[in-house]
Amino acid sequence: MPTIETPHLIMPKLGLGTWQLRGAECARAVADAIGLGYRLIDTAEMYGNEDGVGQGLRDGGVPREQLFVTTKVWWENLAAPDRALEASLARLGTEYVDLFLIHWPNPAVPLPATIAMMEVLKERGLCRAIGVANFTPRLLREAIDTGAPIAANQVEYHVMLGQDPLLALCRENGIALTAYSPLGKGGLVDDPALARIAAKHGVSGAQVALAWLLGQEMVAAIPKSGRAENMKKNQAALTLTLDDEDRAALAALPKDRRFVNPAFSPDWAD
Numbered sequence: 001m002p003t004i005e006t007p008h009l010i011m012p013k014l015g016l017g018t019w020q021l022r023g024a025e026c027a028r029a030v031a032d033a034i035g036l037g038y039r040l041i042d043t044a045e046m047y048g049n050e051d052g053v054g055q056g057l058r059d060g061g062v063p064r065e066q067l068f069v070t071t072k073v074w075w076e077n078l079a080a081p082d083r084a085l086e087a088s089l090a091r092l093g094t095e096y097v098d099l100f101l102i103h104w105p106n107p108a109v110p111l112p113a114t115i116a117m118m119e120v121l122k123e124r125g126l127c128r129a130i131g132v133a134n135f136t137p138r139l140l141r142e143a144i145d146t147g148a149p150i151a152a153n154q155v156e157y158h159v160m161l162g163q164d165p166l167l168a169l170c171r172e173n174g175i176a177l178t179a180y181s182p183l184g185k186g187g188l189v190d191d192p193a194l195a196r197i198a199a200k201h202g203v204s205g206a207q208v209a210l211a212w213l214l215g216q217e218m219v220a221a222i223p224k225s226g227r228a229e230n231m232k233k234n235q236a237a238l239t240l241t242l243d244d245e246d247r248a249a250l251a252a253l254p255k256d257r258r259f260v261n262p263a264f265s266p267d268w269a270d
């Protein structure tokens with residue numbers, strides 16, 4: 001499994017997203033993914049599945065230190081990330097997570113205070129690295145300016161949503177960009193433009209979408225799947241090489257399609 005290496009983390013390029021997987025189905029999906037060679041599992045307190053993820057981590061039969069587990073503190077809980085992480089660890093049944101993220105920004109809670117508390121959690125060994133999610137370039141700069149070791153920013157990123165300024169800022173600062181909803185919540189997998197490129201390589205549109213992300217420096221992707229056959233196909237995207245013609249066709253696609261945009265989102269143009 002290829003990795004991203006920064007001063008603050010070593011993270012697999014491909015992981016399993018678990019949003020909307022619950023209970024026994026979630027545990028089975030996580031264990032299947034680990035059996036197939038996945039080492040990064042992405043969850044959050046908000047997903048209500050950390051118990052299932054924890055069961056899957058144990059059922060996967062791979063030593064904990066070989067796995068990379070990400071969880072997130074919900075935006076309404078940013079005043080007490082310590083309480084949130086302690087509860088997440090209890091549900092996951094693990095002593096630490098590899099990456100602990102702010103799930104969404106919250107303008108009502110001062111960012112430096114939350115980040116300072118997260119740094120203490122890192123010093124206590126409850127998380128190996130800290131980071132953010134859904135941070136725009138302006139918010140990410142604010143996080144970087146605290147001087148804390150911000151390791152990753154997890155944002156929506158796929159062939160139909162551009163993130164050039166954010167990616168440039170991440171690269172300048174040694175911050176990994178994790179692409180969430182890399183398949184547009186499944187909405188991209190039947191796209192005709194992707195299907196045309198896929199047919200040329202004898203693969204699927206989903207694999208083309210993932211290969212586009214995985215071929216980018218400092219970018220990781222965490223497609224969700226509850227099915228082993230799709231997990232396997234997504235893994236095969238790691239070895240799919242797109243050519244100049246493919247990349248030009250993908251560059252010509254619209255870059256403003258957002259599949260995740262709740263009412264509490266930041267101003268994305270910021």
Ligand SMILES: NC(=O)c1ccc[n+]([C@@H]2O[C@H](COP(=O)([O-])OP(=O)(O)OC[C@H]3O[C@@H](n4cnc5c(N)ncnc54)[C@H](OP(=O)(O)O)[C@@H]3O)[C@@H](O)[C@H]2O)c1
Pocket residue numbers: 016017018019020042043103133134154155179180181182183184185186187189204206207222223224225226227230231233234260
């Ligand atoms: N930080 C945040 O705010 C945030 C927000 C959204 C998501 N995330 C994270 O990112 C993860 C991924 O995003 P997502 O769940 O929104 O959507 P996604 O990964 O873009 O798409 C998931 C959908 O694609 C289908 N799929 C997966 N592989 C496929 C394949 N090879 N061929 C055809 N269909 C395939 C899945 O169906 P099957 O299950 O049937 O395979 C599922 O319906 C989440 O699970 C979560 O961990 C984070």
